[in-house]
Amino acid sequence: MRTLYVEADTILHRLPPRAKLLAxxxxxxxLFLTRSLPWLGIAVLIGVGLYFSxxxxxxxxxxxxxxxFLTIVVVCLFNLLFNSPADAAVVLLRLTxxxxxxxxxxxxxxxxxFIDEITVLVGPLERIGFLKAADVGxxxxxxxxxxxxxxxxxxxxxxxxxxxxxPVRPLTLIAPLIILxxxxxxxxxxxxxxxxxxxx
Amino acid sequence: MNYQNxxxxxxxxxxxxxxxxxxxxxxxxxxxxxxxxxxIPVPITAQSLGVMLAGVVLGARRGTIAVLIVVLLVAIGFPxxxxxxxxxxxxxxxxxxxxxxxxxGAFTTGxxxxxxxxxxxxxxxxxxxxxxxxxxxxxxxxxxxGITYLAFVGGIGFSKxxxxxxAFIPGDILKTVIAALAGRAVMAGYPLLPQRA
Numbered sequence: 001m002r003t004l005y006v007e008a009d010t011i012l013h014r015l016p017p018r019a020k021l022l023a024x025x026x027x028x029x030x031l032f033l034t035r036s037l038p039w040l041g042i043a044v045l046i047g048v049g050l051y052f053s054x055x056x057x058x059x060x061x062x063x064x065x066x067x068x069f070l071t072i073v074v075v076c077l078f079n080l081l082f083n084s085p086a087d088a089a090v091v092l093l094r095l096t097x098x099x100x101x102x103x104x105x106x107x108x109x110x111x112x113x114f115i116d117e118i119t120v121l122v123g124p125l126e127r128i129g130f131l132k133a134a135d136v137g138x139x140x141x142x143x144x145x146x147x148x149x150x151x152x153x154x155x156x157x158x159x160x161x162x163x164x165x166x167p168v169r170p171l172t173l174i175a176p177l178i179i180l181x182x183x184x185x186x187x188x189x190x191x192x193x194x195x196x197x198x199x200x
Numbered sequence: 201m202n203y204q205n206x207x208x209x210x211x212x213x214x215x216x217x218x219x220x221x222x223x224x225x226x227x228x229x230x231x232x233x234x235x236x237x238x239x240i241p242v243p244i245t246a247q248s249l250g251v252m253l254a255g256v257v258l259g260a261r262r263g264t265i266a267v268l269i270v271v272l273l274v275a276i277g278f279p280x281x282x283x284x285x286x287x288x289x290x291x292x293x294x295x296x297x298x299x300x301x302x303x304x305g306a307f308t309t310g311x312x313x314x315x316x317x318x319x320x321x322x323x324x325x326x327x328x329x330x331x332x333x334x335x336x337x338x339x340x341x342x343x344x345x346g347i348t349y350l351a352f353v354g355g356i357g358f359s360k361x362x363x364x365x366x367a368f369i370p371g372d373i374l375k376t377v378i379a380a381l382a383g384r385a386v387m388a389g390y391p392l393l394p395q396r397a
Binding site for chain 1: 230257275287295353
């Protein structure tokens with residue numbers, strides 16, 4: 001499955017993931033504490049500079065941001081209509097900066113690095129015995145493994161409808177999809193335990 | 201937390217697999233072309249339907265874990281939301297509250313389903329129980345999070361945020377109906393919902 005990580009070797013790629021995440025958290029707090037347009041303007045320029053220095057092709061770089069940027073624009077228009085132009089500008093600059101910085105962290109941090117960080121975060125849950133730290137990676141792996149299978153099953157159920165001349169309705173599609181998918185759970189769980197992944 | 205308690209709350213491999221498979225279903229529902237309903241021309245994206253279904257089919261605990269896995273996948277950089285959205289940037293948008301609300305929506309839907317619906321009830325009672333659970337969890341709770349976040353982060357205030365979100369209510373009510381009917385069908389075919397009523 002495709003990820004949003006961008007293979008490259010920039011300074012941002014080499015920074016430790018935790019430092020990037022803490023910096024992102026600090027930046028988001030700072031962005032919400034200020035309403036100064038010059039500062040927010042500088043912030044958005046830094047965001048643009050960082051995000052577009054990653055070496056993503058321009059089309060791809062813009063396509064990634066488009067859906068989120070659209071929601072920001074809609075909220076800005078609301079602000080422009082019901083509040084003041086200054087309010088709209090603050091929201092536009094603040095959220096756009098945040099989006100750019102967040103997208104930068106995502107593009108420069110590999111899935112494995114993220115999973116390492118999350119494994120540290122769930123440490124306390126492991127100590128109380130709720131889960132195993134390795135469960136996070138296992139769950140991610142299972143999803144990646146089974147999405148294509150579910151899509152194939154979905155297509156098969158659609159075809160079964162067509163073959164019988166039935167209209168494809170959400171209900172007659174989703175119930176069999178869920179039952180057929182979850183029916184495999186016991187054998188998958190047995191396979192995982194047989195390999196001793198979770199040691200319990 | 202004492203040891204006995206911890207053991208009871210421990211996630212079994214089976215729970216983890218159910219939650220992961222359901223997370224995969226939610227992801228898949230974002231990849232398939234939107235389903236058009238016969239009598240309404242607007243296509244519905246099925247991903248938030250998947251959130252209601254997680255609660256209705258798996259119950260509070262496993263349903264919540266399924267949605268948490270989806271949120272985690274998005275956070276670590278998989279573009280698994282409908283329209284290919286993903287990454288930390290999703291959390292920067294003004295509508296991120298709806299997405300975060302999924303976790304609590306699935307929990308509430310599951311919690312209410314476990315208490316309102318039993319296998320021995322009539323089909324109608326099950327359907328109504330699932331509908332109430334999915335409506336409160338999948339619409340009430342998710343909108344509560346989404347609108348609150350939108351009001352503060354978007355700076356547009358509660359009433360405007362509420363009015364702006366109203367447009368999505370009819371589609372979501374339709375999803376609630378589908379979730380309730382699918383919940384009944386799955387309960388009849390492959391019951392998984394923990395019984396607490």
